[in-house]
Amino acid sequence: MTRARIGHGYDLHRLEPVAPQGAGRPFVLGGLRIEHDRGPVGHSDGDALLHAVTDAILGALAEPDIGQLFCDRDPQWDGADSAVFLAEAVRRMQARGLRLGNLDATVICERPKIGPVKDAMRARLAELLHADVSAINIKGKTHEKVDAVGEGRAIEVHAVALLVP
Ligand SMILES: [Zn+2]
Numbered sequence: 646m647t648r649a650r651i652g653h654g655y656d657l658h659r660l661e662p663v664a665p666q667g668a669g670r671p672f673v674l675g676g677l678r679i680e681h682d683r684g685p686v687g688h689s690d691g692d693a694l695l696h697a698v699t700d701a702i703l704g705a706l707a708e709p710d711i712g713q714l715f716c717d718r719d720p721q722w723d724g725a726d727s728a729v730f731l732a733e734a735v736r737r738m739q740a741r742g743l744r745l746g747n748l749d750a751t752v753i754c755e756r757p758k759i760g761p762v763k764d765a766m767r768a769r770l771a772e773l774l775h776a777d778v779s780a781i782n783i784k785g786k787t788h789e790k791v792d793a794v795g796e797g798r799a800i801e802v803h804a805v806a807l808l809v810p
Contacts, residue, residue: 647742647810652705654697654804658685660754660797674752674759674800675766675783676728676773681757683797688717688725693802694752694783695727698770701748701806702734706741731773738808745776746809751784754800759785 660683661667669684675694685691699711715722715730738744748770752759759766763783771778788795 649809650705651807652701654700656693656696657801658691658693676769689722692727693800695731697802697804699731699734701804705808743808745774746807747780748806749782750804752802753786755797
């Protein structure tokens, strides 16, 4: 009998000035392109929210994590749209007879502000997760100007996903 399963995902990306000033890629979060002078450093597009959500689902399934499935030395994933990673987690979830019950995510960064794009982000996640938007929650927090996250040099995301039969 399939039972509900819960998983947690965490991700952090360094934020640097966008190229050519630095190594930052264009700022993408939750599948949305957001205007910002800094962007994530990463092998794929560096979408910390999609990475944390992908790991929350894979974690709930007790399957290999995102770094194991999509090696960050594989040129195939250089600059990849992270929706591809999430789609694989969703495929594995559905293959196990599960769907998303609900998702709660916390995005921690000093800038850009998450509030104005939160609803668009929830809608995009609902689409990627084949879930109703009412099942998706995103909270934005700052790091009170301290440490790398608070100084705008990194972005951090925590996500918890409940999968139900
Ligand atoms: Zn990541």
